[in-house]
Amino acid sequence: MDDRQFNFLDALNVASFLLGLQNLEENRAQSAQNDVGAENDKQASYLLSEIGKRLDRQDRTLEAIMEKLEQMERRLSDA
Numbered sequence: 001m002d003d004r005q006f007n008f009l010d011a012l013n014v015a016s017f018l019l020g021l022q023n024l025e026e027n028r029a030q031s032a033q034n035d036v037g038a039e040n041d042k043q044a045s046y047l048l049s050e051i052g053k054r055l056d057r058q059d060r061t062l063e064a065i066m067e068k069l070e071q072m073e074r075r076l077s078d079a
Helices: 003-078
Strands: none
Touching: none
């Protein structure tokens, strides 16, 4: 093999190495995005759970208020 062939193979190896590095960086960026997405999913799940708990408490409070109002209405209609 002459020097031109070695130079071409060397250039091809360098280009292949650079493409590999670029691919590695893209993979790392995708992994970071996936981690952010997973954390967002966890946070959304937590927030939905908390909202559900608060709505349940509000429902119980409203039911108690309605029951008291119905009792007062019955007392007024009986009087």
